[in-house]
Amino acid sequence: MDSTHALKAFAALGQPTRLDVFRLLIRAGASGMSAGEIGETLDVRQNTMSTNLSILAQSGLIRSERQGRSIRYFADMAGVRALLAFLMEDCCGGCPEQCQPLIDELICC
Template sequence: MDPNLALKALAALAHSTRFDAFRLLVRHEPDGLSTGALVEASGLSQSTLSTHLAVLAKAGLVSADKRGRHQIQRANIDTLRGLMIFLAKDCCQGRAELCEPLLADLTCC
């Protein structure tokens, strides 16, 4: 991943509302969530949440698909994976032993 793309993604996730929305979308992959469901979960107005989703979309972290009358928001798992790999490779500088404790802490996968 290009360092500028990584910075854009990290900046987008640096706001608690966007971070929470993205985490919720990741948990609902591969189906995604309607914008209305995200509005309900966040307690924000639709216009405020849409502004946050636009920032996430611009960073490549979220995309929207139209299903009938609903906009379905989805997390871009490929971008998330790329960011995680970029950070691990960059931080560990090719030294796998530095990342082993990180990998041991992954209990979800």
């Protein structure tokens, strides 16, 4: 990931509703959620949710998948990993043991 893509991701997450959507999709995991489910959970109108989902998708942090007549949204873990890798690129100045507590915290149980 380069700086331009990272800034796009940070800009997408810099809005409260989009941050809530992203965190909700992280929690939803592999099952994802439909736009309607997301909007209902967060009490956000459909047209507003559509705009926010589009911005998050363009940032590379979420992805969508058509399932029959509906579309489900998922956190794009490859995009999340790329953003985290960008942030950690120059971590620890060659002393990986200094990063270990952070890495341990990021690893899912």
